[in-house]
Amino acid sequence: MRVVIAGAGAVGASVARELERHGHEVAVVEVRPDAAAKTDVGGAAMVLGDACDLGVLREAGTLCADVLVAATGDDRANLVASLLARSEFGVRRTVARVNNPRNDWLFDESWGVDVAVSTPSIMTALVEEAVESGDLVRLLRLEAGGAALTEFRVPAGHWLRGRRVGTVSWPLEAPLLALVRDGAPRPSAPDEVLEEADELFFLAAAEAEAALRRLLVGPEADQPRRAAVDGAEAGAPGAEPRGEDTDQASHSPSA
Known part of the structure; x- marks a missing residue:
């Protein structure tokens, strides 16, 4: 199985290492050069760039991917990456991390999300x-x-x-x-x-x-x-998600 992971923070890197150990082909997309250079993703391929960019996703092999995991610390980036993976590359399954529980209502099929994972929830x-x-x-x-x-x-x-x-x-x-x-x-x-x-x-x-x-x-x-x-x-539609220092910061438009 080929998996593309957006975000090389603690969550994305851990998922990448685990999937790679299980024999899957994994590529990780990270926008920050320092994180991309230092993060241990095991044998997974590292692609430097914004996961909300079509060219970067194409370079990561999203066209041939079975699954995209949007694991950045920015809910907007996770939504946009999921939507692009589904609508532009036809990825069969998308898994997206929800950082702010108030934004959980956005993570549905209208944004190309199959499974939303919220740690607080x-x-x-x-x-x-x-x-x-x-x-x-x-x-x-x-x-x-x-x-x-x-x-x-x-x-x-x-x-x-x-x-x-x-x-x-x-x-x-x-x-x-x-x-x-x-x-x-x-x-x-x-x-x-x-x-x-x-x-x-x-x-x-x-x-x-x-x-x-x-x-x-x-x-x-x-x-x-x-x-x-x-x-x-109960969340407000305009709730502003907060990124995390350990994960990819997005340059994508607001969701």
């Missing part, structure tokens, strides 16, 4: 998953926001306790994938009886998540509570 979800019981927690957004992996831990006294999986009217577009009991995965078979503290994992379409929340949490939970995972919905 992931960390928030993991914290909530570890401590929350009785609420629906979105763990990971998949395929440009079309679906999300969500988790629900059955609390004491919940109506699910003692019910068989097959007797529950789960939303059609939010199937129960699996459950975890005492740290061990179990199949979500129709005859499986649910118990307190069971962790239920769903793959929910965006339009079915509210119905799933109403089913599990109650009608008063029609609106998801504000959290970093859902923070994109």
Whole structure:
């Protein structure tokens, strides 16, 4: 597999080294000469230039790439690089880093992004998953926001306790994938009886998540509570992303 990575900061360089060790052909694009000269990207090729420039992306082999990873510290650069990779080079899959959670709403298919990765959102979800019981927690957004992996831990006294999986009217577009009991995965078979503290994992379409929340949490939970995972919905469209010293600074136009 051929992968082009925009940004040779800590994130981009780590991804490049890991992919290269797994036998993939990797090229890294970095706009800063000092970073390009000093950063360890393993056996990956280093291309000096702006990842928002068509000529630079072409030099990096984006025309033949299977995946583009936009991993700079500038959300605008990541959006533009993803859009160019999809629209100008026909890259099949794009993965983009979200630096500012308030900009998460921009990272969708309209900007050519297949998978948006937000470290604050992931960390928030993991914290909530570890401590929350009785609420629906979105763990990971998949395929440009079309679906999300969500988790629900059955609390004491919940109506699910003692019910068989097959007797529950789960939303059609939010199937129960699996459950975890005492740290061990179990199949979500129709005859499986649910118990307190069971962790239920769903793959929910965006339009079915509210119905799933109403089913599990109650009608008063029609609106998801504000959290970093859902923070994109509350973010201001004009939010200005901040770059990081460790990643590529973009000369691209504002998104």
